[in-house]
Amino acid sequence: MDQAEAVTIRQHLIDPEICIRCNTCEATCPVGAITHDARNYVVDSAKCKQCLACIPPCPTGSIDNWRTMPRARAYGLEEQLGWDSLPAELNVEELADGGALDGGASLAPPSPALASAPTEATGFDSAGLSATVPPWSAAHPYANLYGPKAASRSVTATVVGNVRVTEVGKDYDTHHIVLDFGPMPFPVLEGQSIGVVPPGVDAHGRAHYARQYSVASPRNGERPGYNNLSLTVKRVLEDHQGNPVRGVASNYLCDRQIGDRVEVIGPFGTSFLMPNHPKSHIVMICTGTGSAPMRAMTEWRRRLRRSGKFEGGKLMLFFGARSREELPYFGPLQSLPKDFIDINFALSRAPGTPKRYVQDLMRERAADLAALLADPNAYFYVCGLKAMEEGVVLALRDVARQSGMNWDEVAAALRREGRLHMETY
Numbered sequence: 001m002d003q004a005e006a007v008t009i010r011q012h013l014i015d016p017e018i019c020i021r022c023n024t025c026e027a028t029c030p031v032g033a034i035t036h037d038a039r040n041y042v043v044d045s046a047k048c049k050q051c052l053a054c055i056p057p058c059p060t061g062s063i064d065n066w067r068t069m070p071r072a073r074a075y076g077l078e079e080q081l082g083w084d085s086l087p088a089e090l091n092v093e094e095l096a097d098g099g100a101l102d103g104g105a106s107l108a109p110p111s112p113a114l115a116s117a118p119t120e121a122t123g124f125d126s127a128g129l130s131a132t133v134p135p136w137s138a139a140h141p142y143a144n145l146y147g148p149k150a151a152s153r154s155v156t157a158t159v160v161g162n163v164r165v166t167e168v169g170k171d172y173d174t175h176h177i178v179l180d181f182g183p184m185p186f187p188v189l190e191g192q193s194i195g196v197v198p199p200g201v202d203a204h205g206r207a208h209y210a211r212q213y214s215v216a217s218p219r220n221g222e223r224p225g226y227n228n229l230s231l232t233v234k235r236v237l238e239d240h241q242g243n244p245v246r247g248v249a250s251n252y253l254c255d256r257q258i259g260d261r262v263e264v265i266g267p268f269g270t271s272f273l274m275p276n277h278p279k280s281h282i283v284m285i286c287t288g289t290g291s292a293p294m295r296a297m298t299e300w301r302r303r304l305r306r307s308g309k310f311e312g313g314k315l316m317l318f319f320g321a322r323s324r325e326e327l328p329y330f331g332p333l334q335s336l337p338k339d340f341i342d343i344n345f346a347l348s349r350a351p352g353t354p355k356r357y358v359q360d361l362m363r364e365r366a367a368d369l370a371a372l373l374a375d376p377n378a379y380f381y382v383c384g385l386k387a388m389e390e391g392v393v394l395a396l397r398d399v400a401r402q403s404g405m406n407w408d409e410v411a412a413a414l415r416r417e418g419r420l421h422m423e424t425y
Contacts, residue, residue, distance in 0.1 A: 162258065188215050199263070319358070
C-alpha cells in the first residue's frame with residue numbers, strides 16, 4: 001500500500017537533541033519537505049516522499065529517525081518546532097485508538113539507498129550532486145565523540161588565540177579563534193566541523209543549541225603537535241533573508257578572551273575530507289568563512305611539502321568576497337608560493353571594477369578546470385553561502401560541455417567517486 005493512502009505511516013522525524021542545524025538536510029531534500037525556524041529542523045509528512053536523499057549527508061544521524069503513526073495523528077510542523085526531544089513511540093493501545101492496526105505502511109523505516117545524481121531530465125538540483133562518500137585515500141575520521149547523547153556529553157576547550165583576520169570594522173569583523181583541548185582527546189581532520197554551545201538560554205528560556213563551525217586548521221593542530229584547532233568566525237548581523245539578527249554563537253566566540261573556556265561537541269563530518277594519495281589535485285571554491293576547511297587543507301599540504309613527505313598535485317583556489325577587506329586571511333594567502341597554489345580572487349563589490357563572482361573566474365579558467373574534471377585524481381570542494389552553490393555547479397557543467405564531455409556522466413562520476421563535495425549554508 002502506498003504510504004499516501006495508508007492508515008498507518010512511518011513518519012520521518014529529526015532528533016532535535018542531536019541535530020547541529022547545519023542545513024544539509026534542507027539543502028538536499030528534492031521536494032522541499034524539510035524546513036526550520038530559529039531553533040529546530042522539521043519534516044513535513046505531507047510533502048516527504050521518503051526518498052532518503054537527506055540521510056547520507058547528515059553528519060550526526062539526527063535525520064534518521066522514524067515513528068509509526070496513525071496518519072490522522074501525524075506530528076505537524078508546529079508541534080515538531082516546539083520539541084526539545086523526540087516523542088516516544090506510540091504503544092499498541094495508542095495505535096489502536098488511532099485506528100492504525102487494521103493495516104497500513106510497513107513498521108520498518110524505508111531501506112536507505114543513495115540517490116542518483118539528478119539530470120536535466122529530472123530537473124537541475126545542485127545539492128543532489130554532492131558526494132556522500134569521502135575520497136578513497138582520505139584518512140579515517142572520528143565523529144560524534146562528544147554530544148548530547150554521547151557517553152561524554154561535551155568537552156571544554158580553552159581559548160588560546162583570538163585575532164581578527166579581516167580589515168573591516170567591528171560590525172563585520174571575522175576572527176581566527178584557537179581552542180586548546182589539553183589532555184582531552186579531540187582528533188579532527190581537514191573538512192570536519194565542531195559544535196560550539198553558547199552559555200545561557202534563548203528568549204523562551206531554553207538552553208542554546210550548538211552552532212556548527214568548520215575546522216580551519218590541519219589534523220596536527222593549529223600549532224603543530226598540539227591538541228588544538230582553529231575556527232574562522234564572522235559576527236552574524238543578519239539572517240539568510242537579510243533580516244537583522246545578532247548571531248548568538250558568532251558574537252559569543254568573537255568576544256572570547258585568552259583563557260576563556262568554551263563548551264564543544266563533535267567532531268562532525270565523514271565525507272568532506274581531502275585526498276591523501278600522491279599526485280591528487282584539489283580545487284577549492286569558497287566565499288567568506290567557507291574558506292575555513294580550505295585553509296585547513298592548504299596548510300596540511302604546505303606542511304607536508306615543507307617536510308618533503310608529500311609529492312603533491314595541484315592546489316587551485318577560487319575565493320569570493322564583496323571586497324578585498326572582507327577576505328579572511330588575505331595577507332597570508334598572498335605570501336604562499338605561486339608554484340604551490342593557484343589563487344583566484346573574485347570581488348563582487350570592489351570600487352571601480354565590475355562585479356565578479358567565483359563562477360566567472362571558473363569560466364575564465366575553463367581549460368585548466370576541464371583537465372581536472374577529466375582527471376580521476378582531482379577533487380572539488382565547495383563551501384560558503386547557499387546562494388553560490390548552483391552558480392558553481394552550472395560553471396562546472398559549462399566547462400565540461402565546452403570541452404566535449406557529457407555532463408551527466410561527469411556529474412554522476414564526481415558524486416559516485418567522492419570527487420565533488422559541497423557544504424553550503
